[in-house]
Amino acid sequence: MAIIGIDLGTTNSACGIFLDDGIKLIPNRLGDLLTPSVVGLDDRGHIIVGRTAKERLIQHSDCTVGAFKRLMGTRHQIKLGRQSFTATELSSLVLRSLKEDAETFLQAPVSEAVISVPAYFSDNQRQATKQAAEMAGLKVLRLINEPTAAAIAYGLNDRQQGTYMILDMGGGTFDVSILEFFEGVMQVHASAGDNFLGGEDFVDAMYKAVLAELNVDKTQVPAHLEQRVLMQLETAKRRVSSEPTQTLALDFGVQQTEFSVTPEWFSSVVVPLLLRVKAPIERALNDAQLSPDDLDDVVLVGGATRMGVFRNAVGRMFGIIPSCHLDPDLVVAMGSTLQAGLLARNAALEDIVLTDVCPYTLGTGVLNHENPNAPNLLLPIIERNTTVPISIERTVQTSSDNQTQVHVEVYQGEHRVAERNIRLGELTVPVPRGPRGQEKVAIRYSYDMSGLLEVDVRVLSTGKTYSTQIEQSPGMLSDSEIARGRERLAALKFHPRELEANQVLLARAERMYEASLGDKRQAIGAVTAQFEATLERQIPAEIEAARQRFVELLDSLDVEEWF
Amino acid sequence: MEAWRILGVARDSDVATIKRAYALKIKQHRPDTDPVEFQRIHQAYKALLATVSRQQSPNRERTPTTQAFSSGLIFSQQDEQGEAVAVAPAAAETSASPQLDPPQPEADAEADAAHQETERRRQAARQAQAELVQDRILQQQARQQAFDAILQRVTENFQNQHSLIRLEPWQFLTTSPWLLDGEFNHQLSLSLFKLLVAHYHELNTHKRRTSRSRKRYGPVQPSYAVLALFDQLFNWQGQQTWLERYADEQVARPIFNRLHDGPDVDPVKGLRGHATVLKVERDPEPAKATFNWENLVGWLVAISLLVQMFKAVFFR
Structure with a gap:
């Protein structure tokens, strides 16, 4: 029985399997290794997960949601259209999508998984993650801490003895772990973190600053325009270290304006967030009774560590250039997969022992x-x-x-x-x-x-002995509730898989159409109409060819970076 | 000792040997399959490592981590420098003092020349000392000027309520090199703390005086980011006990509580998309059918009304 490793992230998720020749990350139905953790309903009430849903965040923002990992372990109800979901249920939908992709890839049923969680996730949040998996029909063999997962991916990649500090900043959480690797033992010395500090917070900080500088009332901005501005800012964030000045055409409905993003502006906006990085690092070092000199290397993990300001801050703190030679977006999934391989007692990993801490x-x-x-x-x-x-x-x-x-x-x-x-x-x-x-x-x-x-x-x-697995905390579900949740989610129809590739393109074209003006807009409208006409005729070979052309055209016209 | 036996290593083993033995042992007793034995081995390993590292370097000085990072270390170095400045004039005096010895009357001319020479040197020493003193005075003045300038801006910031919730008005503090001077830092820290305590005091009295509806026109609650910046610059949390005694403890406590609580985070704010979120704190209480008099009265009224209607219909 195959055990898959899953990175269930705030922004993106990924999964993989340990085969005899090593880690194999599993592409999703669109051929991407990363599946955005976004869930939405389409016009007929069918569930959409991943990139298609992400594309729909702007036009259909009232029935699409992302970054819900932050609400794990709480009882918040998120309304999508006429139905409402808890963060656990939404996560379960993402997991179900990953599971289906894995089953298609492996041509075999998958029922067991290792899932990564932020090291600083509380008991509540861990239980919620476990329940989400159960609702998706996956048995969780182990929850692995994200920085630990990243560390073993690095440790096994290099096979080098030494003490490392892993800084993991993803979309929503920041984790620090200190790990020693010797004689096939991977020992975590200490973990610390901040459950509400991640790449999304940097975008939020930028958004707030822009609103303040342009004197725009937040409540006056229509929902879909807000989403678009957030996406524009996200793109700007990714490019800020490579481009000296970016000019964004922002549309707030009440006001259209140009706004220029410079690296200086960006770093002044995010200083308060960077200040929050220091405390967990100090705590981890203190708990491990190590000084910065004892570290052989500082390793960066998570998409948000790509930011220049973050790297500079860390570099200044330690006086060294941190290393990041594995893809920071995928390294946690690789680590989870390795843990899955360890649990399956894969022969290649026989001599590895992993020890972790309670953070x-x-x-x-x-x-x-x-x-x-x-x-x-x-x-x-x-x-x-x-x-x-x-x-x-x-x-x-x-x-x-x-x-x-x-x-x-x-x-x-x-x-x-x-x-x-x-x-x-x-x-x-x-x-x-x-x-x-x-x-x-x-x-x-x-x-x-x-x-x-x-x-x-x-x-x-x-x-007499009385025992409990923690129950009464908010967000905790009983077994019957889990069973009910599973039934309810199983009854939900997923958007037809085979149509998804076309759907994601149409959603993308729709977004691009709204975002552009003039000739470009006309061009996009024209190719979209053509593609839709081809779809109507329902001749597979023709659709395939048309899709290829459509992708190329959109690629040439699109200016936003998405992944 | 038990620990040596558990790991099966000789008493004079070095760190590398201990680590190898530990690795070997826990591969036989893995944490996931044999947690009890694993924990025993792990405890033994930790104890041994502690013993060995004590033996190998009995008085190895370790820089405490927090100090290495925080401005604390910079402050202490600067303290030493500050002392060095203070000590310098005294040193000049001692080096000059041998010159002050009364000259030996050997020969008149020589003595005279010597006397003149001594006099000249004495003069030079005095001048050097005066220069040093002058330097110190100048430095003191510069320090005082810088202090006054900063304090003025700080006071202005306090008058403008808005600046207590934003970080930018305070950014200038981080650019002042004087903050690295221990004494300066301490004084500024105290002045700032006093102002802040006064502000909190005002907050308290205002809260008591006014109704809730008018509250938002009163003094504002300083934001966490601002407090955290102060704490980072002046290490307030490190001196909490002392500062609380220095100011009024009742008033100062909320400042530290706020610092301890960490940044505000509302998980709902971070959501992407525009879905409505309903917050449910706990399970909805199952509605209990309760008997109360209001219900009873309602029913009585309803029944009597029905009776009246029947009467109206059937006994017309």
Whole structure:
């Protein structure tokens, strides 16, 4: 049975398989290795995923959505047309699309996968990712941390001993991991990160700055125009280090204007974001008890690390030029695939062991003895950056006389006051009545290789054990809910696969038509009409030829970079 | 020690040997298949590495990471330089002092010449010292001028409410080389902190005084980005306890809480596309059929109305 490795990203997703001759990344139905993580509904209510959906973000922005990975593990409902979805369900649709592509490529059913998640993803978000896969009919054998995945891809590529720092900035998250590679062991020393710092934030910062400079009221900008401006800015962001001045023709509906983007303007706009890069790096180094001199190399991963300003900031910080000889967009997928190969015990990977860490502290709330009226304090049980899998037990006692219940709250985070951390759930266990401090309960936290937590509470006097996989947190689904979700999503019709290539071209032509003026617009309109006429005639060979011509024409006319 | 035995290495093994042994062991007891034994081996490995590195370099100085990065290290170097400046005049005096010894009366002419010579040297020394003092005064003046200029701009910024939520008005701080001077940095940090505390104090009293509807015309809450910039320049979080004692703790606490909470992030804002998002905090409570008097009254009224209608229809 084949196990595929999946990189489920904020902006783009990819998948691969470990074959006997190494990593093979799987192209999707359009022949691309990257599938944009965008989901939409077409006019008949069919699901569209990937580039076709991305092309439709502008014209059909009310029934298309991207970057929903940021809402994983929450109960936000995202409305597309008349239906609404959670981020988990949307992710599940992307996974289903990847799964189908893999099955077509392998000519065999696929039911097991390794999925990468940001190292700093919380327990909630991990569970949500796992559930998304289950809804798509994939069993998750392992969740692997993205920087770890990137690191093993690099480690196995070079087979060099040493200590590396991996900086992974994708579309929505920033992760730092320090990894040592020796004697076939890949040991993660520490991970830290920021769950809300990524390439999309840079585009948002640019958008906000543009609105402020041109005095445009954000609420007055129509939805589809906003999307177009965002896309124009994204293109400008990609080109900013290579072109001294870019002039964008921006249309806000209420106001049409030209705006020039210079590298200086860009770096002044994104300074606040770059400042946020430093803290996780320092924390990771501190936790690993290393100084910058101990690092053999700094490796950049993730599409957003292509930005010149980011590279400069990192270069200044470490005084070295960071390396990035693997494609930063694909390296995480390669790492996930390697992990899948490891799990399948592929002979080529027999002698490799990977160890990872828990990136945040997990603990429980206990009474503040100095001031019992103050909020509870956090009693750390698993300290952050402990090597996993691990299982640790701490004993606590009753805090008042005649107490009959012990309320065990599970928190994740670093703050001294329990409430100010992320609450993962709770568990109430009964204890025999008695004077304060007589009854003791042992709380055991077990953290597995996928980063999922299990809590056992044992009452010492009665010997009874109560256990929970964290349940009560928001965003968590019960088994029946997952089953229902799977049925509901399975009932959704996907856009016919074979038509997708034509669909993506028409969507692209539509976008280009709106974005251009004059002769160019007429030209695009003319070739689109021709192509549509060919489609009507339904002669496959003719369509094939027409599509080729259509692509070439559009390529010659398109000015925006998309991937 | 137990750890040596677990890894099966000799007591005088070096780091490379320990690593090799560890690698070998955990390939037999993989973390995914044998987590308990793996954790035991891992603990032993960590303990051994710590022991060995202590033995090999008992007093190896390690630059604390945070310092290496943050401006802290730059400040401490500058502190030393600052001291060097302060020490310099004293050194000049000591080097000049041998000249101050009373000249030995050997021969009149010689003594005279010597005396003149000494006098000249003394003069030169005095002048050098005066120059140094002058230099220091000038430097002090320059420092004071720079300080005043910066403080003025800072105060102006505080008067313009808008600048507390934007980063650009504060960018000039980062360009001043004086910030690298320890003493200067400290003084500016205190002045700025005082202004900020005063602003928070105003915020508090304003909040208490005014109703919610008028709140937005009052003083604004400084944005995280601005506070974070200050913290980065002046290492406020590092001196939290001290600063809280220095200012009013009650007022200063929100500043540190805000810094600790990190940047505002609203995950919904980052979505692409224009789909409507409904926020659901938790499971909707199942609607319970509850009995209450209002319902009862409603039903009674409805029934009596029906009865009236029946009456109207059938007993006309």
